[in-house]
Amino acid sequence: MSTLTTGGTVGLGVRRLSATKEPDTSIKSYPELAILVDISACIGCKACEAACQQWHDLTPPIMTPEEVVRRKIAGYQSHPDLRPDLFMLMRFNEVETSKGFAWLITKYQCMHCREPGCLIACPAPGAVIQYQNGVVDFDHSKCIGCKMCLVGCPFDVPRYDTNNKPWKCNFCIDRVEAGLEPACVKTCPTNCLTFGLKEDMVEKGKKIVEGLKKRGYENATLYDPPGVNGTGYIYVLPHGDHVKDYNLPENPSVDASIGLWKGPLKTIGSIALWGALIGAFLQLILWGPIKVLGGKEEKREEG
Amino acid sequence: MDISRRGFLKLSAGSLGAGLVGGLGFDLTQAHARVRELKIAKAKVTKSICPYCSVSCGILAYSLSDGAMNVKDRIIHIEGNPDDPINRGTLCPKGATLRDFVNAPDRLTKPLYRPAGSSEWKEISWDEAIEKFARWVKDTRDRTFVHKDRAGRIVNRCDSIIWAVGSPLGNEEGWLMVKIGIALGLSARETQATI
Numbered sequence: 136m137s138t139l140t141t142g143g144t145v146g147l148g149v150r151r152l153s154a155t156k157e158p159d160t161s162i163k164s165y166p167e168l169a170i171l172v173d174i175s176a177c178i179g180c181k182a183c184e185a186a187c188q189q190w191h192d193l194t195p196p197i198m199t200p201e202e203v204v205r206r207k208i209a210g211y212q213s214h215p216d217l218r219p220d221l222f223m224l225m226r227f228n229e230v231e232t233s234k235g236f237a238w239l240i241t242k243y244q245c246m247h248c249r250e251p252g253c254l255i256a257c258p259a260p261g262a263v264i265q266y267q268n269g270v271v272d273f274d275h276s277k278c279i280g281c282k283m284c285l286v287g288c289p290f291d292v293p294r295y296d297t298n299n300k301p302w303k304c305n306f307c308i309d310r311v312e313a314g315l316e317p318a319c320v321k322t323c324p325t326n327c328l329t330f331g332l333k334e335d336m337v338e339k340g341k342k343i344v345e346g347l348k349k350r351g352y353e354n355a356t357l358y359d360p361p362g363v364n365g366t367g368y369i370y371v372l373p374h375g376d377h378v379k380d381y382n383l384p385e386n387p388s389v390d391a392s393i394g395l396w397k398g399p400l401k402t403i404g405s406i407a408l409w410g411a412l413i414g415a416f417l418q419l420i421l422w423g424p425i426k427v428l429g430g431k432e433e434k435r436e437e438g
Numbered sequence: 439m440d441i442s443r444r445g446f447l448k449l450s451a452g453s454l455g456a457g458l459v460g461g462l463g464f465d466l467t468q469a470h471a472r473v474r475e476l477k478i479a480k481a482k483v484t485k486s487i488c489p490y491c492s493v494s495c496g497i498l499a500y501s502l503s504d505g506a507m508n509v510k511d512r513i514i515h516i517e518g519n520p521d522d523p524i525n526r527g528t529l530c531p532k533g534a535t536l537r538d539f540v541n542a543p544d545r546l547t548k549p550l551y552r553p554a555g556s557s558e559w560k561e562i563s564w565d566e567a568i569e570k571f572a573r574w575v576k577d578t579r580d581r582t583f584v585h586k587d588r589a590g591r592i593v594n595r596c597d598s599i600i601w602a603v604g605s606p607l608g609n610e611e612g613w614l615m616v617k618i619g620i621a622l623g624l625s626a627r628e629t630q631a632t633i
Contacts, residue, residue, distance in 0.1 A: 180530055180531055181531050182528075182529060182530050182531040182533075182534050184531070185531040185532075185534040185535045186517070186529070186534040188535075189515065189516070189517075189534055189535060189537055189538075190515070305474075308474065309474040309475065309476045309477070310476065312476070313476045313479070315476075318517070321517060321518060321527055321528070322517065322518060322527075322528055322529045322530075322533075322534045323528060324525070324528040324529070324530055
């Protein structure tokens with residue numbers, strides 16, 4: 136247990152809200168939470184996927200063998216892609232590496248970036264919430280269904296239901312608040328998933344990577360991308376030179392155009408919009424409507 | 439600047455409208471933490487054992503009911519039992535979906551019997567089923583019991599019945615099953631809980 140973090144604070148505080156100024160006025164220090172995914176220990180049993188569906192009461196349709204053939208996906212995967220009613224998916228890939236043939240497994244879900252692209256891109260106030268422990272969650276009552284969160288997401292995660300509301304992994308925030316671990320972590324039979332303070336998880340991950348390197352996996356890395364200021368799910372990748380083949384982006388970052396669009400451009404745009412409106416009002420009130428030469432005089436009451 | 443009465447009214451209406459629009463556009467209400475309710479918070483916990491394989495993982499079944507006479511418990515969630523030394527809270531994908539197994543509409547809850555030559559399964563009572571089962575075991579044993587093998591050694595065995603028992607049996611039940619198996623002279627005895 137690290138001595139740096141005061142891990143004693145329980146409960147949730149809000150760190151950031153979408154399209155809102157810094158909402159938190161708490162003086163408490165909250166622990167950062169993370170899940171370590173040790174891919175070298177994963178056997179691809181998909182118990183995490185099953186537990187996720189059980190906890191969130193999700194019933195995605197079962198893929199028939201005919202559909203598997205038609206979509207040309209590897210038969211190990213339960214579904215071809217994430218769905219609004221499927222928050223996490225085990226992805227499988229078969230590649231030739233420097234160590235010979237390898238079967239790459241990835242747990243694919245929202246990564247809970249500490250610098251969340253969805254939150255930065257979201258225009259609806261309070262629709263995307265980042266809690267003090269780093270978990271990113273959606274508030275569907277405030278969502279306007281504009282799909283900007285998918286544009287902002289570097290990991291291509293949110294999926295939309297028929298009302299255009301996004302759904303994704305919420306780190307089992309209800310369980311975490313009650314002091315339980317997320318459902319996927321609890322069920323993992325091979326100790327591949329571990330849950331705890333972020334710095335402990337990073338430390339443990341580094342130890343596993345060192346062990347892997349001693350065993351001959353020279354390219355083993357800890358995947359905690361700095362482009363999004365670290366993530367809530369950190370991965371130990373035994374084949375670190377094949378990040379793309381793990382279906383993970385190599386250097387994910389929030390698109391700079393979104394920052395521009397949400398920052399200076401938004402201010403300039405609102406100034407221009409309100410300036411035009413107020414100008415039109417003033418023009419109408421002080422000087423009246425423009426009279427077209429030779430035309431009929433317009434009714435002044437409709438101003 | 440000379441403002442007429444009409445102009446003054448227009449200015450007032452305009453400011454009111456602008457104020458309303460501004461109020462809608464810039465909501466300053468304080469946001470606060472909102473969390474989904476823990477769905478097992480009010481549930482009753484029952485300890486049990488996963489019925490699938492011989493590992494016999496411990497499970498916790500969460501059900502919603504106060505146990506009154508006129509209601510039936512409904513299992514809303516099943517997860518691993520952290521106090522169980524076998525799995526310490528973990529479950530495999532089959533165990534993790536036990537809730538759907540318990541609540542499945544086509545799950546067998548009563549003994550079914552299909553007489554020889556019939557294509558229909560029919561429901562029978564447990565008493566009837568146990569009686570039939572006992573009759574068949576006794577008949578088969580009497581018919582195929584071997585007192586002496588070809589070399590003339592006394593063996594007292596019955597090779598035509600295989601005795602396999604399920605994983606959720608405890609020590610005492612397992613002991614009882616072995617005793618019955620030996621009493622019947624069965625040499626092919628197996629239990630799922632042998633790992």
